[in-house]
Amino acid sequence: MIINVTGFLKKLTEILSTHHCTPASEMNFDETSIVVKGESLTTQRVIHASKGPANASLTCSSTVASLLTFAVASGSILISVYVLKAKFKEYGQSCVNFVVKPATRITHRSWPGYLCWTDNGFLNAQLFGRVLNLVAEKWEVRNARASPDTVWRPVLGSYEH
Amino acid sequence: MPGPPLTLFGDQFSAHMSTDALKRALKRQAYLCRLEANASYFLQPENAGLFGPLHPFSRRANETYIFDAVMAGNSTRGASLVAAYHSERRTTIPLVVTKAVKTTGLWPFSIPAILARAHGNLGVAPGGQTARDQARVMTAEGIAAVL
Numbered sequence: 001m002i003i004n005v006t007g008f009l010k011k012l013t014e015i016l017s018t019h020h021c022t023p024a025s026e027m028n029f030d031e032t033s034i035v036v037k038g039e040s041l042t043t044q045r046v047i048h049a050s051k052g053p054a055n056a057s058l059t060c061s062s063t064v065a066s067l068l069t070f071a072v073a074s075g076s077i078l079i080s081v082y083v084l085k086a087k088f089k090e091y092g093q094s095c096v097n098f099v100v101k102p103a104t105r106i107t108h109r110s111w112p113g114y115l116c117w118t119d120n121g122f123l124n125a126q127l128f129g130r131v132l133n134l135v136a137e138k139w140e141v142r143n144a145r146a147s148p149d150t151v152w153r154p155v156l157g158s159y160e161h
Numbered sequence: 162m163p164g165p166p167l168t169l170f171g172d173q174f175s176a177h178m179s180t181d182a183l184k185r186a187l188k189r190q191a192y193l194c195r196l197e198a199n200a201s202y203f204l205q206p207e208n209a210g211l212f213g214p215l216h217p218f219s220r221r222a223n224e225t226y227i228f229d230a231v232m233a234g235n236s237t238r239g240a241s242l243v244a245a246y247h248s249e250r251r252t253t254i255p256l257v258v259t260k261a262v263k264t265t266g267l268w269p270f271s272i273p274a275i276l277a278r279a280h281g282n283l284g285v286a287p288g289g290q291t292a293r294d295q296a297r298v299m300t301a302e303g304i305a306a307v308l
Contacts, residue, residue, distance in 0.1 A: 001199065005279045021168060027168065029177075030208060041248075073259070099239060127176075128177055129184075132169075132189070139167050143165075
């Protein structure tokens, strides 16, 4: 295990030394399920289906949503995605009885939150791919990572006159 | 490509490792860094610091929202979702995020901090020259043998 961690560190050192990285460009994402256990709301780690929990669960729990958060190393949250459960019928469509209710206003600090639905209430590969696209878009807008086209076009444009 | 690359640290969850996700990430020039299996609980900032405070706060918030929903005759499931949203917004503050990232050693990137965390969480003592280090290794081996 320590050897694996050391191997990971070598690869990471290579990436960080060959690329210019800033705290705004480092991000961590993880999924946690928010469940109701008994009368209280709690969080639960998302475990792969083939891996059973170590001990038998004595209390019944129902999943409210699965929360996927993208935390930036600079201290902000880029987006958070709530994955809810819905039974999809044929053609991948389903009617969902859902009402967005106002939550108590907390601070001026805010980040976009998204709601989506899957069959099992957890993130799947297809949805994760779409979330990745969204994250890249948001990150590019926030950090203004320009492509070579957008950098050079205004410069070249000035020569056209 | 001008500008810094986007580096995303995640665990080895099957949905995060699909070819579709990798294709999309490569297209967007984002690096997907997979943390080692069974190491994400101490190497991941979100597990190390973000989801911890969410747990006690959501318990308190849920009681309030459920009570309101019951009195108003609304759905309790919706109330729990709002309570989760409220708790997330309240507990995820920049100080908590930066502290978690620093604790795990991912930013500022610190190899000794990450290794120390790995050793501490896995119950493995790093070998050294001093008598104290050797005693630490022997104790760790003894505990591992018992477990």
